[in-house]
Amino acid sequence: MEKAKVSALQLFAIMFIYDLGTELVIPYGIAARKDAWLADLLGMCGGIILFYIHFFLFRQYPNLPLTGYVRKIFGKYMGWIIGLLYVMYFLYIAARNVRDFGDxxxxxxxxxxxxxxxxxxxxLVVCYVLYLGVEVAGRTGEIFLIILILFGIAGSFFVLVSGSVDLHNLQPFLENGWKPIFTTIFPETINFPFGEAIVFTMFFPYLNQPGSLKKVGLFSLLSSGIILAWTASLNIAVLSVEEVERSTFPLLSTIGKVNLLEFIQRLDAIVVFSFL
Known part of the structure; x- marks a missing residue:
């Protein structure tokens, strides 16, 4: 394992950015329709429970990544197979995200x-960062975190002042009851992205302040979950639930509605640049 370490802020940055991922631009949780934001928040709560499981295992094996301590738990051969399956799962997630960003x-x-x-x-960019090591990945995450926050605040502000928001699109609350919300929470919102955050069990041993892991993990889950819920509610308020359901990338359509004084327009480029 590398001797390089990442700080608590760096780990938070890459976890936060990962949890947002492609979910910001796709119709995330829309199966719950107008209550998609609630399904996102409850999915986040499920993700917190999963994080506590990962945190407990890290406390038992603080110097080993996931692929290391599964061999301690299940034995050399069965643990090796389970570790290989997780590696294949991580590769699948990465490949799917690359395809989503390409689209x-x-x-x-x-x-x-x-x-x-x-x-x-x-x-190629991902390979280059991985070649440089986990510490460089952490520092890169810090830079991207600042950019993402600034663009997020600017985009939300322009949408709110553009006059495109119609809160009636979010009403009535619990229009179809709790059933569509619960069926959306599992397996969609609890698994994607919060369940996929199991990949960070490979990063935990690199944290230079292991005692801060609990705060870092919980804060990243809470902040990303709230932002996903905010984005879902903003998309529905601007576009209506029917249009969000039909849209492949509703956030682009939401930002594209901004037109202030016939001067501030085409802000969807901000979204694309953020993800690049």
Whole structure:
């Protein structure tokens, strides 16, 4: 294992950015319709429970990543198989996200660029950061965190002052009862992205302040869950639930509604740049 370490802020940055991921731009939790924001928040609560399980295992094996302590728990051979399955699962998540980002870029800006060219470019950047090590990945996350927060605040502000928000689109509360919310929480919102955060069990041993892990993990889950719920409610308030259901990337459509004084327009480029 590398001797490099990441700080609490760096681990928070990459966990926070990971939890947001592609969920910001896709119709996340929309199966709950107008109560998608509530399904997102309850899914976050489920993610917190999962994090406590990961935290408990880290406390038992503070110097080992997930693939290391599964061999301690299940034995050398069975643990190796389970570790391999998790590695394949992580690769699947990464491949799916690369495809999602490629589709986003093609549909919004580079419509004539082949998908394979965009995907290869993204993979090469990821490979380069991984080659430099986990510490560089953490420092990169810090920089991206600042950019993401600034763009998020600016985008939300312009949407709110543009006059496109209609709170009636969010009413009535619990229009279809609790059933669609619970069926959306599992397996959708609790698994994607909060359940997938199990990947960070591979990063926990690199934390230079192991005692801060609990605060870092909980704060990243709470902040990302609240932002996902806010984004879902904003999309529905601007577009209506029917349009969000039909849209592949509703956040782009929401930001695209901004038109202040016929001067501030086409802010959907901010969303695309943030994800790039």
């Amino acid at each position: 986003l870029i093609i549909s919004s800006t580079l419509s004539e660029t082949p998908l394979v060219a965009i995907s290869i470019s993204l993979v």
